[in-house]
Amino acid sequence: MQANQVSKTAMGTAFMRAYHAAHDHPKIFDDFLARHMITAEEYRHMITAEEYRESEERHLKAFQKFHPDWAARFSDQRRALACWMQSAGAPAIVLSRAHYTEDILEQAVHAGVKQYVILGAGMDTFAVRRPDLLERLQVFEVDHPATQAHKRERLLNICKEPPQHLHFIPVDFSQENLATALGRSAYDQKAPTFFSWLGVTYYLTREALLTTFAAIAGLAPSGSTVIFDYLDAEAFIPERVARRVEIMIEIVKRVGEPMLTGFDPSTLAEDLSRVGLRLHEDLAPEDIQGRCFAGRPDGYHACEQTHFARAVVA
Numbered sequence: 190m191q192a193n194q195v196s197k198t199a200m201g202t203a204f205m206r207a208y209h210a211a212h213d214h215p216k217i218f219d220d221f222l223a224r225h226m227i228t229a230e231e232y233r234h235m236i237t238a239e240e241y242r243e244s245e246e247r248h249l250k251a252f253q254k255f256h257p258d259w260a261a262r263f264s265d266q267r268r269a270l271a272c273w274m275q276s277a278g279a280p281a282i283v284l285s286r287a288h289y290t291e292d293i294l295e296q297a298v299h300a301g302v303k304q305y306v307i308l309g310a311g312m313d314t315f316a317v318r319r320p321d322l323l324e325r326l327q328v329f330e331v332d333h334p335a336t337q338a339h340k341r342e343r344l345l346n347i348c349k350e351p352p353q354h355l356h357f358i359p360v361d362f363s364q365e366n367l368a369t370a371l372g373r374s375a376y377d378q379k380a381p382t383f384f385s386w387l388g389v390t391y392y393l394t395r396e397a398l399l400t401t402f403a404a405i406a407g408l409a410p411s412g413s414t415v416i417f418d419y420l421d422a423e424a425f426i427p428e429r430v431a432r433r434v435e436i437m438i439e440i441v442k443r444v445g446e447p448m449l450t451g452f453d454p455s456t457l458a459e460d461l462s463r464v465g466l467r468l469h470e471d472l473a474p475e476d477i478q479g480r481c482f483a484g485r486p487d488g489y490h491a492c493e494q495t496h497f498a499r500a501v502v503a
Contacts, residue, residue, distance in 0.1 A: 195339045197444045199311030199332075202388060203227060205280045206287070212271065217284040217481055217489060218291075225346040226312035275488030278433035279440075282492050283388070285481040286418045289472070289497050290385050291315070297383045297414055298322050304382040306331060306371070308401070309389040312340055316355040317347050323354050329376055331367070334359040362397075367404040378408055384415040391420055391448040392441075398450060399464050406465030406502050413502040415466065421494040422451035431493035454496060466500040 206223035209216065274280050294305065303326065307313055310330035316323055330337065337359045344351060351357070360370040384405055390398055405415050423429040424438070425448075438448050452460065458468040472480065478491035 193335050196311060196333065196336045196446065198388065198392075198441060198446050199309075199336050199340075200227070201279070201444075202283050203312035205274070205283045208274055209280065209284055213275075213487065213489070215485070217485075218288040220287065220314055220318065222314040222318045222347060223312070226314065226340070226343045272488065276433075278431075278437045278492035278495070281482075281489055282418065282495050284489070285477050285491065286387050286497055288481050289477070290387060290416045291319075293414070293416060293499060294383055294385070295322065297381075298325055301381055302383045302414070303327065303380040304329065304377065306376070306382060306384045308332075308367075308384060308386040310340070311336060311388070312343065314347075316352055317344065320352070323352055327354050327356065327375065327377075327380075328352075329356045329358055329371065329374060331358045331360055331370060334361060367401060368408055371408060376408075379410060382409040382413040384409070384413070386415060386417040388418065390417055390452075391450065392446060393450060395450050399460065402461060402466055402500075403464035409502050411502050414469075415500050415502075416497070417500075418495065418497050419457075420448070420451035421496065422453045424451050424494040433492055434494050437492075451494075452496075457498065461500050462503075465503050467503045468498065468500050470499040472497040 203223050203226040206218070206220040207227060210219055210221050210223055294302075305315075305326045306329045307315070308331050310332045313330065316328045316330070330340075332340070337357055341351070341357065356374050356376075358370050358374050360367070386401075393401075402415070405413075420434065424431070424434045430438070441448055454471060454473065457471060461468050474491045474493055474495055477495070477497060482490050
C-alpha cells in the first residue's frame with residue numbers, strides 16, 4: 190500500500206460485508222452498518238440500480254476473467270455478481286472470520302475483558318454497531334493514517350462524533366512500533382485485553398508478523414487473547430495452492446497489495462511460543478465450514494487453506 194493511499198483491500202472488505210448484509214439470507218455475519226463505510230451514492234447503486242459502482246464492476250470483471258465459461262451463463266449482471274460473491278474465496282473469509290471473532294469477543298467481555306484492540310481496523314463498524322459491548326470496553330483502532338482518516342470521515346454517515354470509548358491510533362509502522370503507538374494512548378497494559386488482527390497477516394513478512402506477536406505479548410497481561418487469520422504456507426507454493434486462493438492472491442496483487450506470507454499449521458504453536466503466546470485454537474477450513482456455513486442453501490462455503498487462530502498471552 191502506498192504511503193498516502195487508503196487501503197483498497199479495506200474498502201473491498203467493507204463492500205463484501207455491505208453486500209452480504211443487503212442480499213444474503215441467512216446471515217453469516219450481519220454488518221448492517223457496513224453500507225455507511227461507502228458513500229450513499231455508492232450504496233444506492235449497490236442495492237437498486239442498473240448502474241453498478243466501481244467495486245461491483247471489479248468483482249464482475251474478476252468473475253469473467255477467472256471463470257469465463259461460468260460467467261457467460263449469466264445474462265443478468267446482478268445474478269452473476271451474486272454467484273461470484275458466494276463462490277469466491279475472499280467474501281467467505283471476510284464474513285466467517287468476523288463471525289468467529291465477535292463470538293469469542295463477546296465471551297471474553299462477559300469474562301471480564303476491558304479493552305479491545307483492533308489491529309488493521311480498516312472500515313470495521315464494531316464500535317458503532319455493538320453499543321451493548323462498547324459500554325464495557327475501551328476500543329482502540331490501530332491502522333495506517335490514510336485509511337483511518339478515510340474511515341473517520343465515513344463514520345460521519347452514522348454518528349456526529351465517535352463514541353467516547355473509541356480511540357483512534359493512527360500508525361505508520363515504517364516510522365513507529367505498536368508499543369510506542371499504544372503508549373501514547375489511554376491503553377492500559379495491566380488490563381485484560383482482546384486483540385483482533387484480521388485480514389493482515391497475509392500482507393506482511395514473517396519477521397514483521399513475529400515482531401508484532403511479540404509486541405502483543407509484551408503489551409498485555411497473561412491470559413489476554415489475540416485472534417488472527419492466516420493462510421496455510423502451502424498457498425504460496427504454485428503446485429499446491431487451491432484455485433480459489435490462487436485467484437484471491439492474483440486479485441490483490443493486481444490492486445497493489447500483494448500477499449506475502451503464510452504459516453505452517455503444524456509448527457504454528459511453536460512459532461507463537463517463541464514470542465510469548467500460547468496457541469489455544471486453530472480452526473482449519475473444515476472447522477470453519479461446520480461453525481459458519483453448515484446447512485447453507487447458497488454457494489457460500491469455507492475457503493481452502495484459510496485458518497482462524499486464537500492465542501493467549503503466556
